[in-house]
Amino acid sequence: MHERLLADFAAGKKAALARAISVVENHRAGFEALLGMAHARTGRAQRIGLTGPPGAGKSTLTAGLCRAYRAEGLTVGIIAVDPTSPFTGGALLGDRIRMEDVALDPGVYIRSLATRGSLGGLSSATREICDVLDAFGVDRILIETVGVGQTELDIARTADSSVVVLVPESGDSIQTLKAGLMEIADIFIVNKSDRPGADRLRNEIEVMLGMRSGATLRDVPAHHGVDLSRNVARQAREAASKDGDAWIPPVLRTVASKDEGVAGLVEALDRHFRYLEASGTLRDRRRTRLRERVVEVVEDKARRRLWNDAGTRQWLEERLPELEAGHATPFTVADDLLARSADLLTRTS
Amino acid sequence: MHERLLADFAAGKKAALARAISVVENHRAGFEALLGMAHARTGRAQRIGLTGPPGAGKSTLTAGLCRAYRAEGLTVGIIAVDPTSPFTGGALLGDRIRMEDVALDPGVYIRSLATRGSLGGLSSATREICDVLDAFGVDRILIETVGVGQTELDIARTADSSVVVLVPESGDSIQTLKAGLMEIADIFIVNKSDRPGADRLRNEIEVMLGMRSGATLRDVPAHHGVDLSRNVARQAREAASKDGDAWIPPVLRTVASKDEGVAGLVEALDRHFRYLEASGTLRDRRRTRLRERVVEVVEDKARRRLWNDAGTRQWLEERLPELEAGHATPFTVADDLLARSADLLTRTS
Numbered sequence: 300m301h302e303r304l305l306a307d308f309a310a311g312k313k314a315a316l317a318r319a320i321s322v323v324e325n326h327r328a329g330f331e332a333l334l335g336m337a338h339a340r341t342g343r344a345q346r347i348g349l350t351g352p353p354g355a356g357k358s359t360l361t362a363g364l365c366r367a368y369r370a371e372g373l374t375v376g377i378i379a380v381d382p383t384s385p386f387t388g389g390a391l392l393g394d395r396i397r398m399e400d401v402a403l404d405p406g407v408y409i410r411s412l413a414t415r416g417s418l419g420g421l422s423s424a425t426r427e428i429c430d431v432l433d434a435f436g437v438d439r440i441l442i443e444t445v446g447v448g449q450t451e452l453d454i455a456r457t458a459d460s461s462v463v464v465l466v467p468e469s470g471d472s473i474q475t476l477k478a479g480l481m482e483i484a485d486i487f488i489v490n491k492s493d494r495p496g497a498d499r500l501r502n503e504i505e506v507m508l509g510m511r512s513g514a515t516l517r518d519v520p521a522h523h524g525v526d527l528s529r530n531v532a533r534q535a536r537e538a539a540s541k542d543g544d545a546w547i548p549p550v551l552r553t554v555a556s557k558d559e560g561v562a563g564l565v566e567a568l569d570r571h572f573r574y575l576e577a578s579g580t581l582r583d584r585r586r587t588r589l590r591e592r593v594v595e596v597v598e599d600k601a602r603r604r605l606w607n608d609a610g611t612r613q614w615l616e617e618r619l620p621e622l623e624a625g626h627a628t629p630f631t632v633a634d635d636l637l638a639r640s641a642d643l644l645t646r647t648s
Numbered sequence: 649m650h651e652r653l654l655a656d657f658a659a660g661k662k663a664a665l666a667r668a669i670s671v672v673e674n675h676r677a678g679f680e681a682l683l684g685m686a687h688a689r690t691g692r693a694q695r696i697g698l699t700g701p702p703g704a705g706k707s708t709l710t711a712g713l714c715r716a717y718r719a720e721g722l723t724v725g726i727i728a729v730d731p732t733s734p735f736t737g738g739a740l741l742g743d744r745i746r747m748e749d750v751a752l753d754p755g756v757y758i759r760s761l762a763t764r765g766s767l768g769g770l771s772s773a774t775r776e777i778c779d780v781l782d783a784f785g786v787d788r789i790l791i792e793t794v795g796v797g798q799t800e801l802d803i804a805r806t807a808d809s810s811v812v813v814l815v816p817e818s819g820d821s822i823q824t825l826k827a828g829l830m831e832i833a834d835i836f837i838v839n840k841s842d843r844p845g846a847d848r849l850r851n852e853i854e855v856m857l858g859m860r861s862g863a864t865l866r867d868v869p870a871h872h873g874v875d876l877s878r879n880v881a882r883q884a885r886e887a888a889s890k891d892g893d894a895w896i897p898p899v900l901r902t903v904a905s906k907d908e909g910v911a912g913l914v915e916a917l918d919r920h921f922r923y924l925e926a927s928g929t930l931r932d933r934r935r936t937r938l939r940e941r942v943v944e945v946v947e948d949k950a951r952r953r954l955w956n957d958a959g960t961r962q963w964l965e966e967r968l969p970e971l972e973a974g975h976a977t978p979f980t981v982a983d984d985l986l987a988r989s990a991d992l993l994t995r996t997s
Binding site: 331334335338339340341585586589590592593594595596597598600601602605606615616618619622623625628629630631632633634636637638639640641644645646647 | 680683684687688689690934935938939941942943944945946947949950951954955964965967968971972974977978979980981982983985986987988989990993994996
């Protein structure tokens, strides 16, 4: 049956794609074999992230971008990620209904992702589904996130190109947005730009861009443990000075609901992708993504090997009374637990 | 110097508390010894979480609650957690200024926490700072979170009692809030209840409470790996049926800005704490917290031992070309990496 899935997937059957994504998303039996197979076939798709505050019109813009790519004969995958769910699960559903015409197109594959068991899991799940879509042969992958929190930043880092979508109303809060969104943006969109304040917002973004170097912070390794996160600022400066023709993020105006400016975004994304390829940044970003991916898989495997083991869980339960009495600390118990787990942690399953 | 810090801390010097929290928050040298010392002294403080959507008036309510406890002669620690930062770091600062009279009180200790390196880190950091405050002898710890996302849920789980703060305007979205906030709430507050819609919101919450069993989902183990997260719903049902006199979350009205209803909240929190003690739920929750704490420390230690090791990082760099070429997958490389790391992972540092 699993052989059959792989064969159907390789033959480009859309039902096999849906099933493969389900297997991967739920980490069902065979998901490692599936992702392993997918890994060797990735690298063709262009991965585009769309991030911004709620109400900025990201879904409408995503649908517009999707239609533009379809008109060029390209196939499109859309991953809509809502890290705030289960708390605000309603918003995304509305967005999906608005995209209905796109959803019925056989050249489009849409998947929604909400919070999985663990928090770190969302960007990991996004990466995995991107790999499956990429391996299936999808030309463009649009990753839409609902909000502007830390999880969205992590997800944006999984894309080749990051589009930050703002609206004239964002102007008031742009100072507070600066630290996060400004640093990941490859392209800025001032959406709903037929409203008052669009020019002012555009100016503010451009002033802010003048204040920073050409390289974005995302071109340095992610924070993993103490050492990997050290000297991030220094590395960013070095990256900028090495790279004479640094990318200056354009600030584009759109009215996504009227399909205005979408062609300009498509053009800017193409230009950005050519820049990524020519400058070597694409290779660097993909290498960073692979490094982070291995780190994720290592940590996930270690976690599963430890906590899926009944003996480990039983051992921990038996230590709880000591802990409650204050005769042991979480640190001494953790040391003991790791000390007894060498076989478990290092045994390839 | 470190001996001196421990001595000053034990002597109840407030400067030592501030320094101890800094050491713990930044995981500086000696933080394990400090938390180990703190661990044996915890268990006295009552930990109260305040969660709800932005704009619900949580900070004003937190300040009011703090004043009420101070009037009773109790000392108070306040931890304000903003998981959305660095994106919206502005909000919390404003809230802190509004609490200024409270901040100047020597019987009050306030600490703000924003996103740390890794995501899971925030609830872990909150727990650690709670332990330090508890060990220092603080009577009440108020944990205020800014939003209603998954991180806030994790943080709310670290408290003994969880207060969910809503406003009449929340009524429209209460269906979508249900899945998350409803399940962690021990007490509901309808704040700004002098506005229209307060009665309607209260009714809606009470209808919703009628639809669920008495036990809250938080009384079952957290999701760690596949096995621990299984059968959560079943365990919640069992917990409910075991516990005949289940706690029914009261729905209270407040106007925090006028200090109305705060006394009622203090009374409800006292009543809830007595219920927790009498029913054995306090013991269960604290045991769950200890179990989760060990899991956190184990995972954090494993991560640091792996990624702080220059040899491991070098080994991973050398495997990247194979990965890029598709000759290896993240899964095979992860297996190899763990297989070579037995000594590293199990060696007590």
